Amino acid sequence: MDLHHTPTPAGQEYLPEKRALLLDYTLQLADTSLILGHRLSEWCGHGPILEQDLAMANIALDLIGETRSLYQYAAELEGQSRTEDDLAYLREAVHYKNPLLVEQPNGDFAHTILRQFLFDGYHFLLLQQLQNSPDQRLAAIAAKSFKEASYHLKWSSEWVIRLGDGTEESKARLLKAMDHLWMFSGELFLMTETEQQLAQAGIIPDSASLLPQWEAHVAKVFAEATLEVPQNVFMQKGGKIGRHSEHLGYILTELQYLQRAYPGLEW
Amino acid sequence: METIIEKSLEEVFEEKIANDIRIEPKDWMPEQYRKTLVRQISQHAHSEIVGMLPEGNWITRAPSLKRKAILLSKVQDEAGHGLYLYSAAETLGTTRDQMIADLHSGKAKYSSIFNYPTLSWADIGAIGWLVDGAAIMNQVPLIRTSYGPYARAMVRVCKEESFHQRQGFEIMMTLCNGAPAQKQMAQEAFNRWWWPTLMMFGPKDSESPNTEQSMRWKIKRFTNDELRQRFVDMMVPQAEFLGLTVPDKDLKWNETKNGYDFGDVDWEEFWNVVKGNGPCNKDRLSARVKAHEEGAWVREAALAHAQKRAQREAQA
Ligand SMILES: [Fe+2]
Ligand SMILES: [Fe+2]
Ligand SMILES: [Fe+2]
Numbered sequence: 001m002d003l004h005h006t007p008t009p010a011g012q013e014y015l016p017e018k019r020a021l022l023l024d025y026t027l028q029l030a031d032t033s034l035i036l037g038h039r040l041s042e043w044c045g046h047g048p049i050l051e052q053d054l055a056m057a058n059i060a061l062d063l064i065g066e067t068r069s070l071y072q073y074a075a076e077l078e079g080q081s082r083t084e085d086d087l088a089y090l091r092e093a094v095h096y097k098n099p100l101l102v103e104q105p106n107g108d109f110a111h112t113i114l115r116q117f118l119f120d121g122y123h124f125l126l127l128q129q130l131q132n133s134p135d136q137r138l139a140a141i142a143a144k145s146f147k148e149a150s151y152h153l154k155w156s157s158e159w160v161i162r163l164g165d166g167t168e169e170s171k172a173r174l175l176k177a178m179d180h181l182w183m184f185s186g187e188l189f190l191m192t193e194t195e196q197q198l199a200q201a202g203i204i205p206d207s208a209s210l211l212p213q214w215e216a217h218v219a220k221v222f223a224e225a226t227l228e229v230p231q232n233v234f235m236q237k238g239g240k241i242g243r244h245s246e247h248l249g250y251i252l253t254e255l256q257y258l259q260r261a262y263p264g265l266e267w
Numbered sequence: 268m269e270t271i272i273e274k275s276l277e278e279v280f281e282e283k284i285a286n287d288i289r290i291e292p293k294d295w296m297p298e299q300y301r302k303t304l305v306r307q308i309s310q311h312a313h314s315e316i317v318g319m320l321p322e323g324n325w326i327t328r329a330p331s332l333k334r335k336a337i338l339l340s341k342v343q344d345e346a347g348h349g350l351y352l353y354s355a356a357e358t359l360g361t362t363r364d365q366m367i368a369d370l371h372s373g374k375a376k377y378s379s380i381f382n383y384p385t386l387s388w389a390d391i392g393a394i395g396w397l398v399d400g401a402a403i404m405n406q407v408p409l410i411r412t413s414y415g416p417y418a419r420a421m422v423r424v425c426k427e428e429s430f431h432q433r434q435g436f437e438i439m440m441t442l443c444n445g446a447p448a449q450k451q452m453a454q455e456a457f458n459r460w461w462w463p464t465l466m467m468f469g470p471k472d473s474e475s476p477n478t479e480q481s482m483r484w485k486i487k488r489f490t491n492d493e494l495r496q497r498f499v500d501m502m503v504p505q506a507e508f509l510g511l512t513v514p515d516k517d518l519k520w521n522e523t524k525n526g527y528d529f530g531d532v533d534w535e536e537f538w539n540v541v542k543g544n545g546p547c548n549k550d551r552l553s554a555r556v557k558a559h560e561e562g563a564w565v566r567e568a569a570l571a572h573a574q575k576r577a578q579r580e581a582q583a
Contacts, residue, residue, distance in 0.1 A: 034332075265449060
């Protein structure tokens with residue numbers, strides 16, 4: 001018997017409807033950390049400073065580790081003998097549930113830093129709360145990743161400050177990145193129907209309620225970075241319900257290439 | 268007067284070498300010893316960094332999440348090796364900036380193996396198994412090299428290199444036990460990487476001008492040909508175990524020498540790749556130069572910010 005393909009059923013304590021919600025949400029988190037981890041891993045070997053090349057690979061590794069735990073849990077919730085890799089490698093872009101922010105291209109280092117900073121603040125606050133989820137598995141995954149996310153947030157906050165309060169050029173680049181990326185920050189706190197229902201049931205935090213703390217951290221870091229917080233920006237949304245940018249298709253084409261070209265093999 | 272002091276310093280140095288006592292950064296050392304070490308350690312550091320590129324080429328296409336994580340952490344290790352080695356070389360009075368400038372100008376070399384392309388996933392297995400395997404063979408003796416900081420860097424590096432080799436072998440094993448298409452992928456990668464890996468041990472002893480002095484100074488502990496022979500003897504049984512055919516029609520067991528006889532490396536190819544004519548020399552170097560140039564504004568910003576901060580703290 002191939003143990004690999006017979007996950008123990010998880011989430012039996014939930015009614016099927018709630019289990020489906022939990023599956024949907026777990027996939028959303030997994031897709032999010034996978035896509036951002038993938039993007040960061042594109043830097044490997046090409047970073048601006050060797051030490052930062054290492055730091056980005058480190059964060060990518062943390063995110064991929066988190067991804068694996070989440071997909072493993074999702075596969076168990078689903079109970080259909082799919083594996084973490086089936087979930088990552090055999091789903092279409094329109095079924096991916098990550099917010100638009102994390103699929104945005106790396107651009108220059110300022111883009112990567114700002115994307116990371118906007119995400120890290122959210123990720124940190126979310127995991128901090130999710131550690132207390134009555135769902136034991138999510139709580140355990142969140143507790144492990146929370147420690148890592150605290151380090152990520154520290155790293156990206158410091159870099160926002162360095163680039164904002166560095167040279168004219170670094171500031172100009174960061175502002176340009178802001179112009180591209182700020183509009184994707186709103187979706188992080190915009191709750192899908194799934195999130196609303198799970199939050200109402202007290203299983204996950206109300207992510208909308210995390211917004212004020214996130215804004216406070218952003219304001220504090222931006223003040224140190226001598227940047228202004230953008231106002232009245234029209235916010236993009238849709239990633240969490242499968243309406244992605246054109247970028248995601250290319251990410252998945254690359255990511256899924258071998259599994260698609262040679263279906264059903266072990267690697 | 269001066270010559271007398273010099274001579275006694277040199278005697279002290281020679282005595283340490285003879286008694287296997289490590290040379291440390293503050294010790295007197297002959298200029299040529301220093302130069303040889305800077306050349307070798309920086310070349311080694313550059314190899315770690317340039318070596319990130321061919322494997323990095325498959326991080327985004329790794330076939331499973333587990334493989335992706337392992338590969339990413341391996342390539343990240345190589346960056347770490349580069350860092351330790353640049354630091355070791357810096358103890359000899361050169362700077363990382365200078366070494367990087369020499370790499371980018373083509374003055375400094377890096378291991379030629381990284382001038383070959385990674386064409387399939389099996390290349391990632393082949394590199395870990397063969398290239399990291401050859402690196403271990405070259406580097407384990409360096410744990411006993413005469414220069415202290417280099418020897419200590421090698422202890423850390425070698426520990427991680429053996430994990431690299433294991434993961435490479437494991438990829439090859441999975442492919443060799445997999446579908447026919449996977450096995451074929453493995454054999455093709457093996458065919459492509461075998462000979463370039465043998466070239467990693469450097470030119471034949473008869474054509475390696477630096478070997479003799481380096482052996483005398485105990486920077487090097489074995490000659491190129493000795494290491495190449497050991498490598499072949501170690502790898503052939505592993506290839507057999509995997510069910511792969513060594514792409515060398517002259518390979519055969521030699522009872523008298525208790526080792527394998529094997530064909531001659533294509534030295535013309537070797538020297539051409541060294542000179543910059545390998546399939547990826549231009550790509551590798553331009554990728555490094557591009558990363559460096561595009562990173563200039565980041566390094567400037569970090570420096571400017573640190574200065575502003577120091578100024579503010581001084582005023583406070
Ligand atoms: Fe290495
Ligand atoms: Fe190495
Ligand atoms: Fe290695």
